[in-house]
Amino acid sequence: xxxxxxxxxxxxxxxxxxxxxxxxLGEIISERAGITxxxxxxxxxxxxxxxxxxxxxxGSPVLGVLAAIGGGALLALLHAFMAIxxxxxxxxxxxxxMFLGLGLTALIGAPYVKANVDGLNRVAIPGLAQLPIVxxxxxxHDLLTYLAFLLAPALWLFLTRTxxxxxxxxVGERPDVVYAAGLDPRRFQYAAVLAGxxxxxxxxxxxxxxxxxxxxxxxxxxRGFIAVALVIFAAWHPLRAVVGALIFGGAIAxxxxxxxxxxxxxxxALDVMPYVLTLAVLLVWGQSGRRAMPEGLRxxxxxx
Amino acid sequence: MLRAERLTARPNWSAPAWxxxxxxxxxxxxxxxxxxxxxxxxxxxxxVKAYAEIFQGALGDSYGWTEVLVKMIPFVLTALAAALPAxxxxxxxxxxxxxxxxxxxxxxxxxxxxxxxxxxxxPLMVAAGFVGGAFWAGLCGxxxxxxxxxxxxxxxxxxxxxIRVVDHLVHGPWKDPSNFNWPxxxxxxxxxxxxxxxxxxxxxxxxxxxxxxVLLYLLLTRTxxxxxxxxVGGNPEAARRGGLxxxxxxxxxxxxxxxxxGIAGMAETSAIQGRLRAGISNGYGYVGFLAxxxxxxHPLRIVVTGALLAIISVGGDVIQIxxxxxxxxxxxxxxxxxxxxxxxxxxxxxxx
Numbered sequence: 001x002x003x004x005x006x007x008x009x010x011x012x013x014x015x016x017x018x019x020x021x022x023x024x025l026g027e028i029i030s031e032r033a034g035i036t037x038x039x040x041x042x043x044x045x046x047x048x049x050x051x052x053x054x055x056x057x058x059g060s061p062v063l064g065v066l067a068a069i070g071g072g073a074l075l076a077l078l079h080a081f082m083a084i085x086x087x088x089x090x091x092x093x094x095x096x097x098m099f100l101g102l103g104l105t106a107l108i109g110a111p112y113v114k115a116n117v118d119g120l121n122r123v124a125i126p127g128l129a130q131l132p133i134v135x136x137x138x139x140x141h142d143l144l145t146y147l148a149f150l151l152a153p154a155l156w157l158f159l160t161r162t163x164x165x166x167x168x169x170x171v172g173e174r175p176d177v178v179y180a181a182g183l184d185p186r187r188f189q190y191a192a193v194l195a196g197x198x199x200x201x202x203x204x205x206x207x208x209x210x211x212x213x214x215x216x217x218x219x220x221x222x223r224g225f226i227a228v229a230l231v232i233f234a235a236w237h238p239l240r241a242v243v244g245a246l247i248f249g250g251a252i253a254x255x256x257x258x259x260x261x262x263x264x265x266x267x268x269a270l271d272v273m274p275y276v277l278t279l280a281v282l283l284v285w286g287q288s289g290r291r292a293m294p295e296g297l298r299x300x301x302x303x304x
Numbered sequence: 305m306l307r308a309e310r311l312t313a314r315p316n317w318s319a320p321a322w323x324x325x326x327x328x329x330x331x332x333x334x335x336x337x338x339x340x341x342x343x344x345x346x347x348x349x350x351x352v353k354a355y356a357e358i359f360q361g362a363l364g365d366s367y368g369w370t371e372v373l374v375k376m377i378p379f380v381l382t383a384l385a386a387a388l389p390a391x392x393x394x395x396x397x398x399x400x401x402x403x404x405x406x407x408x409x410x411x412x413x414x415x416x417x418x419x420x421x422x423x424x425x426x427p428l429m430v431a432a433g434f435v436g437g438a439f440w441a442g443l444c445g446x447x448x449x450x451x452x453x454x455x456x457x458x459x460x461x462x463x464x465x466x467i468r469v470v471d472h473l474v475h476g477p478w479k480d481p482s483n484f485n486w487p488x489x490x491x492x493x494x495x496x497x498x499x500x501x502x503x504x505x506x507x508x509x510x511x512x513x514x515x516x517x518v519l520l521y522l523l524l525t526r527t528x529x530x531x532x533x534x535x536v537g538g539n540p541e542a543a544r545r546g547g548l549x550x551x552x553x554x555x556x557x558x559x560x561x562x563x564x565x566g567i568a569g570m571a572e573t574s575a576i577q578g579r580l581r582a583g584i585s586n587g588y589g590y591v592g593f594l595a596x597x598x599x600x601x602h603p604l605r606i607v608v609t610g611a612l613l614a615i616i617s618v619g620g621d622v623i624q625i626x627x628x629x630x631x632x633x634x635x636x637x638x639x640x641x642x643x644x645x646x647x648x649x650x651x652x653x654x655x656x
Contacts, residue, residue: 100635222464272469286453
């Protein structure tokens with residue numbers, strides 16, 4: 001019995017974490033280049049809404065996922081223009097992007113609110129999925145979940161072991177040095193913000209196409225903001241982001257398990273857990289993270 | 305930079321600067337209007353008809369403009385909730401949650417002391433709404449001041465928490481059993497209802513909002529506290545070395561701001577709904593943030609930007625029926641307005 005619950009929570013944690021993990025990794029890329037994007041929430045919604053609408057209309061989840069990437073990136077492009085070219089306040093512009101995503105997906109998704117799609121089903125990895133206990137836990141997920149968890153180490157390698165990763169980090173720390181080296185920091189920033197939006201869109205697609213198989217207005221429920229919080233918790237490090245996303249996913253999965261077990265706690269009270277837990281980990285472990293903040297962000301998050 | 309342009313005790317009212325700023329603002333609005341028209345066209349809707357419906361619906365008759373006033377009340381109060389912390393360089397994006405928390409505490413008063421006389425119950429509810437919102441925001445202020453937790457993120461996340469606390473209360477302990485199982489509290493007694501004005505839905509919250517605008521303006525421009533808050537916003541390190549209690553100011557500004565949003569929550573439950581239920585605010589706190597941003601966090605200008613967003617919001621309810629669009633699609637117009645104004649505002653910073 002207890003084993004079933006534990007396995008259920010861990011499996012659920014991975015499934016619930018992957019949308020947030022994708023968005024968090026995206027935001028790490030963006031912030032490493034010195035641009036913070038609160039519009040992640042909007043980009044996730046664009047991914048969830050556009051991905052669902054295109055999948056429902058065409059029957060092809062592949063096209064849906066592409067639409068999600070495009071939608072998320074498009075919204076991020078607007079933010080990038082405002083932040084990089086117009087020197088607009090990044091937090092205000094990001095929130096405007098969040099609003100725009102909320103409104104646009106209400107329009108895009110309206111015809112599909114009660115629709116149901118096959119979307120992305122789980123793919124058991126042959127051989128590995130048959131392993132006892134861990135097989136079902138780790139190797140029976142949707143493709144975007146695998147992608148999310150593989151992307152984290154890949155992004156870490158990119159940031160720390162490649163020239164372009166080094167340039168990207170330099171842009172976030174000392175753009176003038178990059179400029180002096182003959183490179184245009186703005187190009188890196190555009191690329192980083194776009195990549196961030198695309199990944200957030202992908203996270204949204206995981207949510208609507210693989211996790212819930214439905215669409216409703218505002219379905220991300222603050223996951224984009226959670227991602228921004230987890231970036232600080234993760235100290236801008238992709239591997240620590242995995243830990244943060246799993247804590248968030250674990251809270252959701254634990255909720256679900258407790259409710260199915262019939263524990264007499266208000267479901268609304270349990271719903272609060274992921275948000276409170278995110279704040280709590282930020283409070284406890286956020287301090288060490290803040291020291292790792294890219295220099296270029298300090299002007300944005302002017303923390304005392 | 306986190307702040308809008310600083311509110312100065314003596315604003316630069318010289319004609320050219322004023323005209324240029326207004327010109328840019330109007331230019332941004334027109335740009336946003338044009339962009340929204342394109343969005344409508346893309347979705348196969350007639351933009352001319354949609355705009356006609358928005359203005360006809362919001363300003364065409366007395367029902368329309370009284371509804372604009374009704375919407376302005378929470379918009380202006382939550383905008384002030386963003387504007388005051390902005391003077392200190394804080395970003396309060398939590399007016400939505402603070403509104404809900406103020407609604408909770410005010411409802412507690414209404415349900416507990418509702419049998420008392422109006423002159424006691426209503427002021428008590430306003431005070432309770434203020435305290436509730438102040439607690440919710442003050443928490444974020446304290447975490448920021450003493451634990452370094454970024455207030456942008458904490459206020460955002462606590463919005464979701466406050467909304468779920470309301471859900472919990474109206475589905476659970478506070479649910480009115482005589483209400484066919486709807487997730488509402490019992491209806492407030494007449495003593496706990498804010499009086500309405502001019503025989504419309506406009507209620508006394510309008511006076512509270514107006515009072516808040518004037519008081520906040522005076523606080524910021526005419527008092528030592530306001531001056532010192534702006535010093536903290538300008539250079540916290542200098543303020544600290546100058547002996548100002550920076551942490552205390554951060555907490556106090558957040559608490560007062562949250563209190564104003566809490567009063568908005570009290571007014572919505574007491575005057576509009578007459579009971580607490582889920583969804584009393586349809587993103588009012590976020591709209592308030594936009595209004596504050598558009599106004600450069602200036603309390604008097606917030607009246608103008610709050611009215612503008614209220615017109616759009618009322619118009620949005622109209623086009624939902626007339627042009628068959630989801631009502632939240634006006635979020636697109638609001639966001640585009642912010643983008644338009646951000647995009648045309650004079651560049652304050654050099655690009656890196």
